[in-house]
Amino acid sequence: MIKVGIVGATGYTGAELLRLLVNHPEVEVSMITSRAEKGVAVSSLYPSLRGRCDIAFCEPDVELLAQCDVVFFATPHGVAQSMMAPLIATGTRVIDLSADFRIKDIACWEQWYQQAHACPELVEQAVYGLPEVNREQIKSAQLVACPGCYPTATQLALIPLLENGLVDPARLIANAASGVSGAGRQAKVDNLMAEVTDSYKAYAVAGHRHLPEIEQGLRTVQAADQVPAEVTFVPHLLPMIRGIQVTAYAELKTPGAVDLQSLFAERYANESFVDVMPEGSCPQTRWVKGSNQCKIAVYQPQGRNTVVVLSVIDNLCKGASGQAVQNMNLMLGFEETLGLEQLALLP
Numbered sequence: 001m002i003k004v005g006i007v008g009a010t011g012y013t014g015a016e017l018l019r020l021l022v023n024h025p026e027v028e029v030s031m032i033t034s035r036a037e038k039g040v041a042v043s044s045l046y047p048s049l050r051g052r053c054d055i056a057f058c059e060p061d062v063e064l065l066a067q068c069d070v071v072f073f074a075t076p077h078g079v080a081q082s083m084m085a086p087l088i089a090t091g092t093r094v095i096d097l098s099a100d101f102r103i104k105d106i107a108c109w110e111q112w113y114q115q116a117h118a119c120p121e122l123v124e125q126a127v128y129g130l131p132e133v134n135r136e137q138i139k140s141a142q143l144v145a146c147p148g149c150y151p152t153a154t155q156l157a158l159i160p161l162l163e164n165g166l167v168d169p170a171r172l173i174a175n176a177a178s179g180v181s182g183a184g185r186q187a188k189v190d191n192l193m194a195e196v197t198d199s200y201k202a203y204a205v206a207g208h209r210h211l212p213e214i215e216q217g218l219r220t221v222q223a224a225d226q227v228p229a230e231v232t233f234v235p236h237l238l239p240m241i242r243g244i245q246v247t248a249y250a251e252l253k254t255p256g257a258v259d260l261q262s263l264f265a266e267r268y269a270n271e272s273f274v275d276v277m278p279e280g281s282c283p284q285t286r287w288v289k290g291s292n293q294c295k296i297a298v299y300q301p302q303g304r305n306t307v308v309v310l311s312v313i314d315n316l317c318k319g320a321s322g323q324a325v326q327n328m329n330l331m332l333g334f335e336e337t338l339g340l341e342q343l344a345l346l347p
Contacts, residue, residue: 002332005031005068007060007083008075011185013097015046016321017074022052024325024339026332029053031068033060066090070328073098074321076184081118084143088122093331094143095324101126101145102213112209129327131336132156132271133221138330146327147217149244149319150176150210150235155217156274156294157248157311160267162229163221166258167250167307169229174214176246177236179285182315190237202236210235243285244319246311255305260298264309268296272337273318273326283312290314291344292322314344 004021008014009032021027032042037057043050045057058064065071065087073080073096080100087094103109106120117123127141128134130152138144147155154174161167177200180191189195211233218229238245261279268274275295277283283295291314299308313319322340329336 001028002026002069003028003030003067004328005029005033005065005071007033007065007071007073008079009042009057010034010037010045011074011076012181012316013320014074016316017072017097017324018042018046018049018053020317020321020325020339022049023342026334026338029055031055031064032057033065035059062086062090066092068092070095070331072096072324072328073100077113078115078118084119084122088125088143091142093141095129095146095327095331096126096143097146097320097324099145099148099209099213101143102128102147103216105212105216108212112207112212128217128220129323130155130217131323131326131330132268132274133159133217135330138327139333141331144327144331146320146324148210148213149178149182149313149315150208150233150246151213151217152319152323153244153246153294153311153313154214154231154233154248157246157296157309158218158229158250159221160264161250161307161309162218162226163267164258164263165223165226165253166263167252169218169222169227171251172218172229172231173249174231174233174246175236175248176233176244177238178244178315179238179240179242181242182244182319183237196237196239199239200236202234205234208233208235240285242314242316243289244313244315245283245285246309248309248311250307250309252300252305252307255300255303260300260307264296264298273340283310285312285314286346287344288312288314288318289345290317291342292318292326292340293344294318
């Protein structure tokens, strides 16, 4: 059994991480930190864990965390930076679910997250944790930056097209819609049931901080002679708790040059957590609720030169904690699917 520590397990991603890890056959959750809940039994905050996780929250301490084989950070952006250098110095392997180490351009990160980066020396070392692209690097990484939810669904939708240079990389569009859990577990008027129910809205149209992460990830799969990918990214808020649907649009350079269905099916044929649906499918968020699956469908409407890719994930699972566990499995040499075999919840 490996010992796992979780820093900041009181948010939605932390709760999802606990749900997955207590059922993982090779994991003992030995430390869960929260300054605000210090001394409180974890099962008091999450009664669903009674009898499965009976430890209490404690303050984060580097020396104690270093006794774990793997430490997850499920903290707000900017928090992991302050502890990362001394923890990494102990040799502990770390998976950060925040955005602190995802973006390689420090100035770009500081611009979008509106704060100075406290640990820039480790950014280059961090491996971006999208297994469908960086599987081999993740296996040997000490620090993994787990991708964001919107970036995961968007990149998986567009990667096969950009890898093969089939579309104009300067004319990419991603309309994305997420449930309210994507905003985190804090009290905000905009997230109240009376504000969200029976409504649907776009937000951050002028610029969302997941945009540079999306573009960075897409550019890593492009050939060196390609124009760098540029995405018009518009997020929306759905009146539901969890789930993301991305509808991505791209313009084919040569319509009819390739069978798009076969292209996607072959690209993800060996990926346990990406399911390319049969031609004509329209994936629904409920098909992936509670699972680590991404379901994708690809269209070329009216045979014209626009490709439409539909991509759905659970924002808390494949978009966060499930993908983090997937990364842990790779880092420790377990089967990649271990502890992640659960099917979606229906209805």
